[in-house]
Amino acid sequence: MGIVDCIVFTVGIVSGSGIFISTRGVLEYSGSVGVSLLVWAFSGLLSLMGALTYTELATMIPESGGAYSYLRAAFGDTAAFLCMWTSITIEDPTTRVIEALTFANYVLQPFFPSHSQPPEVPLRLLAALVIVFLAWLNIYSVKASLFLQKAILAPKVLILVAIISVGLYRLALDPTTSTSFVSPFVGSSKTAPLLATAFYQGLYTYDGWDNLNMVVEETKNPERCFPIVMTVSLTVITLVYLVTNVAYYAVLSPSDVLLSPAVAVTFGDRVLGVVAFSVPVLVAISTAGALNGQTFCQSRVVFTAARHGHLPSCLALISIINCTPVPAIVFMTCFSLILLVTTDIYDLINYVSFSQNLSRLLVTLGLLILRYRRPGWRRPFKVWLVVPVVYLVVTVVLVVLPLAQEPITVGVALAVITLGLIIKMVFVRSSSSSCCCCYFTCPTFSSKGTLSHLSGRFYRLVQILFQALPEKRE
DSSP, rough: OOOHHOOOOOHHHHSHHHHHHHHHHHHHHSSSHHHHHHHHHHHHHHHHHHHHHHHHHHHOOOOTHHHHHHHHHHHHHHHHHHHHHHHIIIHHHHHHHHHHHHHHHHHHHHHHHTTTOOOHHHHHHHHHHHHHHHHHHHOOHHHHHHHHHHHHHHHHHHHHHHHHHHHHHHHHHOGGGGGGGTTTTTTHHHHHHHHHHHHHHHHHHHTTTTGGGGGGGGSHHHHHHHHHHHHHHHHHHHHHHHHHHHHHHHSSSSHHHHHHHHHHHHHHHHHHHHGGHHHHHHHHHHHHHHOOOOOEEEEHHHHHHHHTTOOOGGGGGGOOOOOOOOHHHHHHHHHHHHHOOOOOOHHHHHHHHHHHHHHHHHHHHHHHHHHHTTTOOOOSSSOOHHHHHHHHHHHHHHHHHHHHHHHHHHHHHHHHHHHHHHHHHHOOOOTTTTTTTGGGOSSSSGGGHHHHHHHHHHHHHHHHHHHHHHHHHH
């Protein structure tokens, strides 16, 4: 993937369902329109700081796997395994379930009266169907997945431009018609845990900027690509998200937003008239693009962990014909389908946000440790020191404060992490002594770690085995 491919890929993943569902969650916890808009702006700035921090690591350790690979370099196998464990049990499947449920909700919403929720059975069946279909597409061809990602970007831009244009036009005609901006800070939350949870909802909307780190081996010239892609993508997305929320509040009151199961659909019903039916369709297409990108990237975490011996070696296999990690994709798809039994989408967002913030806290700390312990390592891109330090401090706050506001959410996440530690101690050997995946492991960070090269090595191994079979039978 080149620079344009990576920008399209990143924007496609980040601008998924979040901007269409998290407006309600951010407003609920922030308490007012004014504070919610500040949360959106600071969430974008914080995401950009995190993306630049991860960019230094991506150019220094150009191995697929993202946070898993970085923690393995900084802290060793146990930290990497726990990162991978929370990723495959909480973060990745939960994110995909949120996108799939949002897709299904927006597809079915036009068939039901305003402010009513579609029935659970068809909602979850449709969500399962889109998860399975996109898994099949990513198994079939990498090129087909990238083509779909590019094709979906057009309707995604179209729906956001429509919302922004109509909302700003209404606001310019008569600013007094919008009750949201009369007293924007009335009712603002004053407790730190509530504000931290509001940031959870906002940061979820920007989530996905680190997915490109999971497929760094499949990008062209990552040393040049990553700084450009991250800066351009996050800056554009932050501005678009902020203006989109202003457009929402120019038409809808805070109570309308809190009562709406699908904010974009309510917005369309209010101002777009006969073409309002197109809003849920375009939103669903946008969400499908994010889900497709996640399916592509997240399977590489499983693949990388398996070739280092932290998962069964069969998950490090790839298709000889299509050069895709088929077992890893099937594995992640099964996890996602299991999590479809969850009922509350906002609880899912809190689960994944806490887990991701904890992971990113450790990755940022790992970067600072590597700067101290490995000053001689080649760093093609070196971020200004204040960026990872500020990002680390804010992430610590976001991890600690929700302990009081969302104790159940934090408790579940910590229980999953503890279970992962037990599994690592009892069942998993150190990857340095593991031989089950040594044939697929790239000992140095070079182009030989790419999926296409591994497929060639695997194909040669199969040839050797089959040539040896007749001699063994004789």
